[in-house]
Amino acid sequence: MAPNRSWMSRRQDYTGHLSEKFKKGVVEFIDFVERNPTVIDSLGRILCPCTKCNNRLTDEIFWVEKHLCDHGFMEGFLEKHEFASNYDKAMAKIVWNRTMLDRYRDILKRARKRAFKEANSTSIADIKGYGSKAMKVDVWNGLVDHWLDSKWKNKSVASQKNRAATPAHKLHTAGPISFGLLANTREERKLIYDDVHKKKSGEYVSEVSKEIIDLYDEEISQKYGEDLLDQPEVDHDVWTEVAGTNKKGQVHGLGRNLDIDIHDHRNVPLPEDTGVSTVKPVSQADITEAIKEALPNAINAMLPSVVNEAIQSNLLSLLSKILGFSQEKDH
Incomplete structure (x- = not known):
């Protein structure tokens, strides 16, 4: 179950003033945006999802925050954006870690090989x-x-x-x-x-x-x-x-992505969502399937901390589930 985002449609409290819960939610939303440079253009502007700009106009982050407080979020914003539950975050993190465990060393090995060739040296x-x-x-x-x-x-x-x-x-x-x-x-x-x-x-x-x-x-x-x-x-x-x-x-012949069914019967500890008492455990079948889907992109990418902005955009769909927000599904 995804976190409760009902505050997005309740900008004013019963007195008609700006809701404290709404203000806090907007601040958290802006904090998330600032942690994701791939959604910020070269001039430091982002798409504004307020009812006035309707996610079509860009503005500086400061003004986007003000727009949201003044006008609220555009209609249908939640339908165009997916907010991951803690289950999804844990799943994405597991998939990312296991995929990169398989591929990162190979990426660096190929990078060293190219570097030796370009430097015309074996040292x-x-x-x-x-x-x-x-x-x-x-x-x-x-x-x-x-x-x-x-x-x-x-x-x-x-x-x-x-x-x-x-x-x-x-x-x-x-x-x-x-x-x-x-x-x-x-x-x-x-x-x-x-x-x-x-x-x-x-x-x-x-x-x-x-x-x-x-x-x-x-x-x-x-x-x-x-x-x-x-x-x-x-x-x-x-x-x-x-x-x-x-x-x-490790079981000979099955591969790391299959032998996890045999050796790892532990439930993945997941943090609880607000207002949710239980969290669905991550199944091994889901993990294996997710790894299959994530692998093609991961083998051509680096860890997010070492890539430039051009490559980061290719990783956002995977990393967004870990962070809690994702890009628009429809553009």
Whole structure:
């Protein structure tokens, strides 16, 4: 349930004077606007949603606040804007964190690769000033200093050694894209598993990889019968038993966006909305679906704290749910 916004239509109190609740709400609205530079133009003006300007004219923030107090919000303002509930905010935050957990390191890796090429050097110390155009120079240079630190270098070397020592059946050939995001049906999962665990020659990367998928098919047939219509898209319990987990509790072959169903049964703690006693828990199915929808945009974006205004506009639809307001649905 979204927060109560009834104050927007109650500008005056019973005496005919400006309501204190309305004034407080307008101040909070303006504070939100000032925290979102993507809705402010180069002259420091924003669209004014008062009944006079009707969200068509722009003005300085000070005058927009005065307009709202003098004239109130335009009719239908709430219908054109969506105000996220605390459930939506928590959902958006979870999706953002998990998506960026998957993608941010890959983004930085590609940025370093381009920087090495532009600087015509293989030394990290030489790539200062060669960061992505979407990233502030001081932020990029700060990252370079971080990469030059001995702790980061040691961690990087350790990661390379760990990957080199990883059993062949636990590696796949699909790059950074999650197995869970590629496959939606049982047939697709089988095909994707084969694609990402086979070499170009058509052979599995290891005998164990072949044994896992064969054993899974056998266990599923015994449990549900030979008819594919009676078999589920994926049985997490059977797969976990057959494939096993690593030290971090991740299930081999399912991908991070699927194995959360198995390892994370905790309800997400959500703050309560005003006047609401209970909050709907975030389901894992909702999280997985939301991640699928958010991933295409996230893989081409940076964290909001390190991107310029041009890139920030692409992130507003996702970040707005975390902050509490969103852009107009209709323009």
